[in-house]
Amino acid sequence: xxxxxxxxxxxxxxxxxxxxxxxxxxxxxxxxxxxxxxxxxxxxxxxxxxxxxxxxxxxxxxxxxxxxxxxxxxxxxxxxxxxxxxxxxxxxxxxxxxxxxxxxxxxxxxxxxxxxxxxxxxxxxxxxxxxxxxxxxxxxxxxxxxxxxxxxxxxxxxxxxxxxxxxxxxxxxxxxxxxxxxxxxxxxxxxxxxxxxxxxxxxxxxxxxxx
Amino acid sequence: xxxxxxxxxxxxxxxxxxxxxxxxxxxxxxxxxxxxxxxxxxxxxxxxxxxxxxxxxxxxxxxxxxxxxxxxxxxxxxxxxxxxxxx
Numbered sequence: 001x002x003x004x005x006x007x008x009x010x011x012x013x014x015x016x017x018x019x020x021x022x023x024x025x026x027x028x029x030x031x032x033x034x035x036x037x038x039x040x041x042x043x044x045x046x047x048x049x050x051x052x053x054x055x056x057x058x059x060x061x062x063x064x065x066x067x068x069x070x071x072x073x074x075x076x077x078x079x080x081x082x083x084x085x086x087x088x089x090x091x092x093x094x095x096x097x098x099x100x101x102x103x104x105x106x107x108x109x110x111x112x113x114x115x116x117x118x119x120x121x122x123x124x125x126x127x128x129x130x131x132x133x134x135x136x137x138x139x140x141x142x143x144x145x146x147x148x149x150x151x152x153x154x155x156x157x158x159x160x161x162x163x164x165x166x167x168x169x170x171x172x173x174x175x176x177x178x179x180x181x182x183x184x185x186x187x188x189x190x191x192x193x194x195x196x197x198x199x200x201x202x203x204x205x206x207x208x209x210x211x
Numbered sequence: 212x213x214x215x216x217x218x219x220x221x222x223x224x225x226x227x228x229x230x231x232x233x234x235x236x237x238x239x240x241x242x243x244x245x246x247x248x249x250x251x252x253x254x255x256x257x258x259x260x261x262x263x264x265x266x267x268x269x270x271x272x273x274x275x276x277x278x279x280x281x282x283x284x285x286x287x288x289x290x291x292x293x294x295x296x297x298x
Contacts, residue, residue, distance in 0.1 A: 026286070029286075030286065033278050033282055034273075034274035034275065034276070034278065037276070038271075038273035038274040039270075041273045051279055051281065054282075055281060055285050058282070059285065062292075120265050124269055127269075138266060139266055139270060142263045142264075142266035142267050143267060169262055173258055173262065193269065196269060196272045197269060197272050
């Protein structure tokens with residue numbers, strides 16, 4: 001990361017401003033890559049697909065950098081690009097089928113407090129079964145965005161995000177209760193979500209225990 | 212707070228008052244519980260909190276992975292493109 005040249009260059013003032021903008025934009029992108037990868041993984045489950053998606057989004061963002069308004073939320077802007085890529089490039093038929101299969105059954109609400117201790121593996125397997133709209137609403141609000149910001153990213157009303165989050169949570173709850181017995185067989189996609197957790201555990205034994 | 216809800220319920224539906232008054236005989240907190248459906252809803256809230264924390268753990272786990280090399284390559288390409296534009 002060497003940006004020494006833009007300060008010392010003999011370009012016109014306008015050009016060096018553009019350089020500085022491009023450099024700070026690029027640095028902004030670099031900072032957001034980890035979160036962008038996480039959002040992509042949440043949406044498409046598969047690790048390699050997710051990384052391809054994140055790279056497509058980064059490239060698109062770079063091409064469109066003139067349209068970004070400095071001072072606005074770059075991360076939200078990138079997330080919008082990523083989800084546009086996701087919805088335009090990825091067939092949704094399969095996801096919709098998974099979704100329907102997962103909710104063919106119904107269940108009672110959770111009663112005991114002990115169920116609050118989630119098996120994260122089950123949680124992510126269940127999460128993988130949700131509709132993309134629910135995945136993004138849940139993950140955006142669970143990570144760091146407010147309902148308002150999530151609504152802006154997804155291009156919908158705040159109330160829509162709230163109801164998606166609420167319904168998605170209930171569905172996750174149904175799926176993970178009873179030790180995840182209602183979850184279908186493991187899939188490659190779900191395993192990629194779960195692997196992320198195990199990698200995390202392996203890397204940081206000293207951090208807070210996963211429960 | 213406990214006094215407030217039976218009154219409000221009384222204006223809306225008389226049968227709810229009966230329910231809440233009966234509850235009051237057993238437990239002082241019954242009026243609140245009627246509204247919140249506790250302890251079931253308390254358990255539900257705990258569960259939802261656990262779900263949110265679990266999802267955040269996942270998000271953070273992926274975000275803390277080392278950035279794959281392809282991303283570095285992509286950034287290099289961007290930097291080179293920028294230099295080309297300047298030249």
